[in-house]
Amino acid sequence: MISLVILGSGNVATHLFKAFNKAENVKINQWYSRRIDAISSYKNDIEIIDDLAKIKDADAYILAVSDDAISELSSQLPFENKLVLHTSGSVNVYDIDKKHKRGVFYPLQTFSKDTEIDFKHVPICIETIDKKSYPIIKNLAIALGAPTKRVNSDQRKVLHLAAVFVNNFTNQLYRIGHEITESQGAEFDLLKPLILETAKKVQNLSPFKAQTGPAKRDDKKTMLKHLKLLENQHHKDIYQLITNSIQHTHGRKKL
Amino acid sequence: MISLVILGSGNVATHLFKAFNKAENVKINQWYSRRIDAISSYKNDIEIIDDLAKIKDADAYILAVSDDAISELSSQLPFENKLVLHTSGSVNVYDIDKKHKRGVFYPLQTFSKDTEIDFKHVPICIETIDKKSYPIIKNLAIALGAPTKRVNSDQRKVLHLAAVFVNNFTNQLYRIGHEITESQGAEFDLLKPLILETAKKVQNLSPFKAQTGPAKRDDKKTMLKHLKLLENQHHKDIYQLITNSIQHTHGRKKL
Incomplete structure (x- = not known):
C-alpha cells in the first residue's frame, strides 16, 4: 500500500484524486489546496486541508498545481527527504526544492472538468533523480491502470511541446x-x-x-478556390502556411 | 430497389461499391473504370467494364472519379435524362453535363484504402437541381445507414474547405x-x-x-521555452501563427 497526499485543486488534481481514491494499493491520506472551497465538496471522501502545517506523513506527495507554483510550494512543505512529485510537462524536476527526493509524474x-478520464489511456511519463524512487512512482501509475514510460527531462519537454x-x-x-x-x-x-x-x-x-487532400495532391485549382472562399485573413494565412508545410513534407512545391 | 452503376476506381468508388454491394434495396448493375485492372479483383462480385458503350440502364450513376474528370466523363455517357451524381466536395453540380438529371452525393x-468505413459515421451531403431526384439520392444514403443533410452548393463548398x-x-x-x-x-x-x-x-x-494550454492561458514562459526548443523554422512559424490565432480567439494579446 502506497500512501499519498495530493496538493492542488485543478483538473489534474481532481482527476488524480478520483482515480487514486478508487485504486487498490493506494491510500490517499489528505488533499491539500490553498483554495479549500474548490475541493470542499469532497470532504466526506477525504480529509481536506488548507494549512501546510497540518500535512501528514505519506510515501509520496503529488504537486498537481500550476507550473509557476511548483517551486515555492515544494519549499514550503514542512518536511524533507520525502518523495515529492510534480505533474508538469515543462517544469524542470530540479525546480522542486532540493530538500526532497524529487520526481515527475506527467x-x-x-483533462477537462466535465469529462471522465480512463487512465488506461493516459500514458504516465516518469522522471526521477534517484533510482530508488522509480518503483514507487511506477506503482502509482500501475495502480491507476495507466501505461508508463520512463523519460528524461529533454524527452518530457519535447513530448509536452x-x-x-x-x-x-489541432483544437484551434x-x-x-x-x-x-x-x-x-x-x-x-x-x-x-x-x-x-x-x-x-x-x-x-x-x-x-x-x-490526403488538395495540398498533398498539389491540386492548385481547389486550393485557389479555398483561398478565395476564406473571408478571414488569419484563416488565409493558416491555410497557406500549413499547405506549404504539407507540400514540403510530401515533396511538392510551395503554393 | 434502386439500381446503380458506379464509375471510378479510387478509394471513394471502392468503399461505395463495398457498402452498396452489402446494402438491401440497392442493386449495383455494373462497375466502370477506365483502368479496369484497378478493380478487376472484384470481377466475381460484379460486372466490370471499361467501355462506356456497354453501360447498362440504371436509376442512378455515381461518378466517384477525380474532380477534373467529372465534367468530361459525364458528357461521354451514351444516354441522357438519367440521374448522374458526383461525389466531390468542391466541384460544381453544373459541371455535370446538362443532358443529365444532375446531383451530388458528397x-x-x-477514405483510405486499408481502413474499413462504417457509413453510419459518414454524413452524406445531398445536392440536387430538380426536386424529384432528391428522394432517390436520400434513399441511396439511407441504404448505407448514413446520416444525410441536404445542402446547397455554397454550403457544400464551405464544408469541404x-x-x-x-x-x-490537423493530420499535418x-x-x-x-x-x-x-x-x-x-x-x-x-x-x-x-x-x-x-x-x-x-x-x-x-x-x-x-x-486549454499555454496560448489560451497566456503562459509566456512556456511559449518561449517551446519556441526555443523548436529546431525547424517552419515549425516555429506554425507555432507562432496558431498561437496568435488561439490568443485572438480567446481575447489574449499576440505573442
Missing part, C-alpha cells in the same frame, strides 16, 4: 472549422465524424501515410 | 508532432491517446470551450 493527456501541436493547435483548427461553417451557413456538426476518423486513422497509420 | 469523410482544416491540416499537425518527437529522441506513440481524446472532446463540447 500524465500526457488533456509536441502535445501542444496535436492537442491545442477545429475552432476555425467551426468559425468557417457557422459564419457561412453550414453545420459544424457534420464535421464531427471526420474529426474522429482523422484521429483514429493515425492510431495505426503514420501521419505521413494518412495524409 | 460523403463528408476521409472546413474539412481541409479539421482533416488534412500530427505529422509535425511525429517529426518533433522522433527527431529529439521521444516516442510519437505516447501522443496517440491524446490525439484521440482531443478529437473525442469536441464531439460534445465546442472547440472554444475545449481549448
Whole structure:
C-alpha cells in the first residue's frame, strides 16, 4: 500500500484524486489546496486541508498545481527527504526544492472538468533523480491502470511541446472549422465524424501515410478556390502556411 | 430497389461499391473504370467494364472519379435524362453535363484504402437541381445507414474547405508532432491517446470551450521555452501563427 497526499485543486488534481481514491494499493491520506472551497465538496471522501502545517506523513506527495507554483510550494512543505512529485510537462524536476527526493509524474493527456478520464489511456511519463524512487512512482501509475514510460527531462519537454501541436493547435483548427461553417451557413456538426476518423486513422497509420487532400495532391485549382472562399485573413494565412508545410513534407512545391 | 452503376476506381468508388454491394434495396448493375485492372479483383462480385458503350440502364450513376474528370466523363455517357451524381466536395453540380438529371452525393469523410468505413459515421451531403431526384439520392444514403443533410452548393463548398482544416491540416499537425518527437529522441506513440481524446472532446463540447494550454492561458514562459526548443523554422512559424490565432480567439494579446 502506497500512501499519498495530493496538493492542488485543478483538473489534474481532481482527476488524480478520483482515480487514486478508487485504486487498490493506494491510500490517499489528505488533499491539500490553498483554495479549500474548490475541493470542499469532497470532504466526506477525504480529509481536506488548507494549512501546510497540518500535512501528514505519506510515501509520496503529488504537486498537481500550476507550473509557476511548483517551486515555492515544494519549499514550503514542512518536511524533507520525502518523495515529492510534480505533474508538469515543462517544469524542470530540479525546480522542486532540493530538500526532497524529487520526481515527475506527467500524465500526457488533456483533462477537462466535465469529462471522465480512463487512465488506461493516459500514458504516465516518469522522471526521477534517484533510482530508488522509480518503483514507487511506477506503482502509482500501475495502480491507476495507466501505461508508463520512463523519460528524461529533454524527452518530457519535447513530448509536452509536441502535445501542444496535436492537442491545442489541432483544437484551434477545429475552432476555425467551426468559425468557417457557422459564419457561412453550414453545420459544424457534420464535421464531427471526420474529426474522429482523422484521429483514429493515425492510431495505426503514420501521419505521413494518412495524409490526403488538395495540398498533398498539389491540386492548385481547389486550393485557389479555398483561398478565395476564406473571408478571414488569419484563416488565409493558416491555410497557406500549413499547405506549404504539407507540400514540403510530401515533396511538392510551395503554393 | 434502386439500381446503380458506379464509375471510378479510387478509394471513394471502392468503399461505395463495398457498402452498396452489402446494402438491401440497392442493386449495383455494373462497375466502370477506365483502368479496369484497378478493380478487376472484384470481377466475381460484379460486372466490370471499361467501355462506356456497354453501360447498362440504371436509376442512378455515381461518378466517384477525380474532380477534373467529372465534367468530361459525364458528357461521354451514351444516354441522357438519367440521374448522374458526383461525389466531390468542391466541384460544381453544373459541371455535370446538362443532358443529365444532375446531383451530388458528397460523403463528408476521409477514405483510405486499408481502413474499413462504417457509413453510419459518414454524413452524406445531398445536392440536387430538380426536386424529384432528391428522394432517390436520400434513399441511396439511407441504404448505407448514413446520416444525410441536404445542402446547397455554397454550403457544400464551405464544408469541404472546413474539412481541409479539421482533416488534412490537423493530420499535418500530427505529422509535425511525429517529426518533433522522433527527431529529439521521444516516442510519437505516447501522443496517440491524446490525439484521440482531443478529437473525442469536441464531439460534445465546442472547440472554444475545449481549448486549454499555454496560448489560451497566456503562459509566456512556456511559449518561449517551446519556441526555443523548436529546431525547424517552419515549425516555429506554425507555432507562432496558431498561437496568435488561439490568443485572438480567446481575447489574449499576440505573442
